Structure formats: structure tokens, C-alpha cells
Amino acid sequence: MDIDVYRPGELTGADRTAWTALQAGAPPHGSPLANPFLSPEFTLAVGRCRRGVRIAVVREDGDPVAFFPFQRSAAGVGRAVGLGVSDAQGVVHRPGFEWDARELLRACGLSVWEFDHLVAGQRPFEAGASGTFPSPVMDVERGYETYLAHLRARSPKFTRTTLAKERRLGRDAGEVAYVHDERDPAVLHTLMEWKSAQYRRTGRSDRFAHDWITQLVRQLFHTRADRFAGVLSVLSAGGRPVAAHFGLRGERVLACWFPAYDPAYAKYSPGLILHLRMAEAAAAEGIAHLDLGRGQKEYKDSLKTREILVSEGWVTRRHPVAVGHRARRAPVRALRNAVVSRPGLFEPADKILKKVGKVRTGRR
Known part of the structure; x- marks a missing residue:
């Protein structure tokens, strides 16, 4: 793969047009790539508000065939763009395009890439999914x-x-x-x-x-x-x-x-x-x-x-930073998902949160 990594302001108008065209070519029922959270406009907007936003552009014969937006820390920890508020994450690509997850991470300078709304059809990333969840x-x-x-x-x-x-x-x-x-x-x-x-x-x-x-x-x-x-x-x-x-x-x-x-x-x-x-x-x-x-x-x-369906998890390379990041984040996610997915746990937790909310807002 021929991969170049850009800051948001370095992305050319031609590349933005190609990115949008890849989304336009994705049928809304057959592919989740049409989701606007995967658009160049969303990534560029996050880039104006957050540091470390980058876009990897994969080219074949000089033409862009895939775009991978991500956020990167100085230590090489990667996250989906807008993690926590983005409802669709992954690589926007032409039909039939395949990639090697670790090769892509290496080209982006990442030891790990964390996601919480990975869209379906991202097979190279799906091996790192720790859970899959419905999106109505x-x-x-x-x-x-x-x-x-x-x-x-x-x-x-x-x-x-x-x-x-x-x-x-x-x-x-x-x-x-x-x-x-x-x-x-x-x-x-x-x-x-x-x-x-x-x-x-x-x-x-x-x-x-x-x-x-x-x-x-x-x-x-x-x-x-x-x-x-x-x-x-x-x-x-x-x-x-x-x-x-x-x-x-x-x-x-x-x-x-x-x-x-x-x-x-x-x-x-x-x-x-x-x-x-x-x-x-x-x-x-x-x-x-x-x-x-x-x-x-x-x-x-x-x-x-x-x-x-959307998934959450991590794609990692063999690197100490990846091991440490996953060890720190995995227990928190596992506990949250266990509570949310089980009514016997969620309902009492929800009641506690609402009681806390009443205290915060001064209501009784």
C-alpha cells in the first residue's frame, strides 16, 4: 500500500472530492460508509477543535482508494476521530479494497487504534473488536x-x-x-x-x-x-x-x-x-x-x-504502549458494558445516577 499521512489542513481539494465520491458510491443500505460521521467535513471540523487529527490516504497508481481519519497522541496512541461523540468510525474505501491493519497502523505511527463505533464491513479491524452493539x-x-x-x-x-x-x-x-x-x-x-x-x-x-x-x-x-x-x-x-x-x-x-x-x-x-x-x-x-x-x-x-451493528475495541501492534493502553482501558469498558446490557444491573445504576442528578440540580 502507498500510504501518505496528512494534517487536516494539508488535505487537497482533489483528495476531499475523492473522499466524498467514495462515500457517494456506497449504497446506503448495503454499506455504512455513507454515514456523515465518516465524511471529510466531520474530520476537518474535529481537527479544528482537537490536536493530533490526521488522515491517512491510501493510493493505487496515484489515485486515492481509501481514507483513514484518526487522532494520535505523542506516544503513538491512536483513537477514532471524535471518539466519544462520533457514531461511525473506520476506513472509507472503494468497493473490494482490502488492507492490512498492522501495516496501516505502522504507516500512521500508531501502536494502537481505539474505536467505539466501528462500522460493519471493516474486516481487518474487526479482529480487534471486544463487543458488537445494535444501532437502531x-x-x-x-x-x-x-x-x-x-x-x-x-x-x-x-x-x-x-x-x-x-x-x-x-x-x-x-x-x-x-x-x-x-x-x-x-x-x-x-x-x-x-x-x-x-x-x-x-x-x-x-x-x-x-x-x-x-x-x-x-x-x-x-x-x-x-x-x-x-x-x-x-x-x-x-x-x-x-x-x-x-x-x-x-x-x-x-x-x-x-x-x-x-x-x-x-x-x-x-x-x-x-x-x-x-x-x-x-x-x-x-x-x-x-x-x-x-x-x-x-x-x-x-x-x-x-x-x-457497530463495534468497539482496539487494533494493536506488538508494542509496550499498546499493551499499557489496553490494560488501562479494557476494565472500564467491560464494566460499563456489563451494566448497560443487563437490566438487573442497569436499572439500579440508572436510579443512582438520577439521584445524583437531583442533588446536582438542587431538586428533591
């Missing part, structure tokens, strides 16, 4: 009415109740309106405030307490390309926002990312109403599916039509 999907390629008919057939009570709550929201709070691509930064700020409050209320770590994540979301909000954009969707009642979501749009995939709502309207399930409106608008724009992201959530189970 809402298929809308055949249109919103087809999706809604599927939802009614699978979960008639859920569908009926959600649509009834939307009508009740309109009666109680005023006319319900939806904007699929809101461009007002003030509304994005409101969403981030809601999400931060939700993290604190449920005892979770507040992602927006990290400056780089806040900067990243704001950058992506202003990013507009032919096959990529940050999309802020807003549900309002009586002229007041009650729920919002910020995600990333690719050519055929809408990656769901940060949903939140005003707790004052919780009884109307505004988040569910919002996702149905998002599905309707996405279908009208030619989106094939909405990727709800890895994670066990009741609302995802209710909305999904199927699941795709």
Missing part, C-alpha cells in the same frame, strides 16, 4: 407514509398515542409547527442548554461542559456542502420551541446526534413527535434512513425499523 435505524427510503404504516403495524398503541399527544399539544399550547433546518444560532444555544440540563438531571457527564464539543457542534451547524450539513430541527407549539435536535446530514443518511426537549412539555412526548416530523421531512428530501445511534433507549426501540 428508521427507514424512510420508500416514503414517510410507508414508514408510518410499518410503525402502526408493529406498534399500533405507541403510534396512536404519540399522534394523539401531538394533537393535544396543539390544543393546550398553541399551533404545532416544525422547522427541519433551522438556521438561528440562538435556537442551537437553547438546545445545548436543554441537553446540558438533561445530562445533569440524569446524573450523566455533561458533554457540553467540554469546550471542544461545544465548538465542534457550532462549527458543524455552520457547515454546508452539497453532500453534508449540520441540521438543526425544531418543534414549536404556540410559537415557542418545545423540542429540538441537532444531527448531521449526508447524501442519503441523517445521523441523529443531540435530541432534547423542554421538560415543561414532557407529558406530550415532544421528542417522539419531533422524530416523526424529522422522518417525514427527511423522506421528502430523499434520505434513505435516520441512524438513531448506538444505545439502549426506549424511544429508539419504539421508532426503529431495523438495526445495524
Whole structure:
């Protein structure tokens, strides 16, 4: 393999175009490479917020055939770009391309590469996976009415109740309106405030307490390309926002990312109403599916039509740094996954976190 490694600002316009073309050539159902988290725009945005972002470009006869974005520490520890907030990771490549994982790591100066959302079809990396997890999907390629008919057939009570709550929201709070691509930064700020409050209320770590994540979301909000954009969707009642979501749009995939709502309207399930409106608008724009992201959530189970799989783990070379990194990280991941995957452990842990959240927010 002919491999060159670049800093984000060194990537040429021709290489960015080739990267996007490889994604465009990936069918949305047959390949997860169309996910916008695997786009050059996402990697370049992370590169403006985080140190150590690099892109390996693999060429054959001078033409790029694969792109591998990663973050690298001075010690040679590699991580997926945006690890912790990225919902799709791996090598973007032409169909049929094969690579040697250790050769790629060596060319990138890495002793280990850690991932937590490795997309399917990355066979050279899959040997290092320590776990595989479902990522629910809402298929809308055949249109919103087809999706809604599927939802009614699978979960008639859920569908009926959600649509009834939307009508009740309109009666109680005023006319319900939806904007699929809101461009007002003030509304994005409101969403981030809601999400931060939700993290604190449920005892979770507040992602927006990290400056780089806040900067990243704001950058992506202003990013507009032919096959990529940050999309802020807003549900309002009586002229007041009650729920919002910020995600990333690719050519055929809408990656769901940060949903939140005003707790004052919780009884109307505004988040569910919002996702149905998002599905309707996405279908009208030619989106094939909405990727709800890895994670066990009741609302995802209710909305999904199927699941795709993502993996977490490490690819390593024989190196002391790789051994030390894995020894330090593996127990933490194993404990977290054991708790999340077992209701008998997750439910008590979730209750404890919510109690902590009440203390943090001063509620009783």
C-alpha cells in the first residue's frame, strides 16, 4: 500500500472530492460508509477543535482508494476521530479494497487504534473488536407514509398515542409547527442548554461542559456542502420551541446526534413527535434512513425499523504502549458494558445516577 499521512489542513481539494465520491458510491443500505460521521467535513471540523487529527490516504497508481481519519497522541496512541461523540468510525474505501491493519497502523505511527463505533464491513479491524452493539435505524427510503404504516403495524398503541399527544399539544399550547433546518444560532444555544440540563438531571457527564464539543457542534451547524450539513430541527407549539435536535446530514443518511426537549412539555412526548416530523421531512428530501445511534433507549426501540451493528475495541501492534493502553482501558469498558446490557444491573445504576442528578440540580 502507498500510504501518505496528512494534517487536516494539508488535505487537497482533489483528495476531499475523492473522499466524498467514495462515500457517494456506497449504497446506503448495503454499506455504512455513507454515514456523515465518516465524511471529510466531520474530520476537518474535529481537527479544528482537537490536536493530533490526521488522515491517512491510501493510493493505487496515484489515485486515492481509501481514507483513514484518526487522532494520535505523542506516544503513538491512536483513537477514532471524535471518539466519544462520533457514531461511525473506520476506513472509507472503494468497493473490494482490502488492507492490512498492522501495516496501516505502522504507516500512521500508531501502536494502537481505539474505536467505539466501528462500522460493519471493516474486516481487518474487526479482529480487534471486544463487543458488537445494535444501532437502531428508521427507514424512510420508500416514503414517510410507508414508514408510518410499518410503525402502526408493529406498534399500533405507541403510534396512536404519540399522534394523539401531538394533537393535544396543539390544543393546550398553541399551533404545532416544525422547522427541519433551522438556521438561528440562538435556537442551537437553547438546545445545548436543554441537553446540558438533561445530562445533569440524569446524573450523566455533561458533554457540553467540554469546550471542544461545544465548538465542534457550532462549527458543524455552520457547515454546508452539497453532500453534508449540520441540521438543526425544531418543534414549536404556540410559537415557542418545545423540542429540538441537532444531527448531521449526508447524501442519503441523517445521523441523529443531540435530541432534547423542554421538560415543561414532557407529558406530550415532544421528542417522539419531533422524530416523526424529522422522518417525514427527511423522506421528502430523499434520505434513505435516520441512524438513531448506538444505545439502549426506549424511544429508539419504539421508532426503529431495523438495526445495524457497530463495534468497539482496539487494533494493536506488538508494542509496550499498546499493551499499557489496553490494560488501562479494557476494565472500564467491560464494566460499563456489563451494566448497560443487563437490566438487573442497569436499572439500579440508572436510579443512582438520577439521584445524583437531583442533588446536582438542587431538586428533591
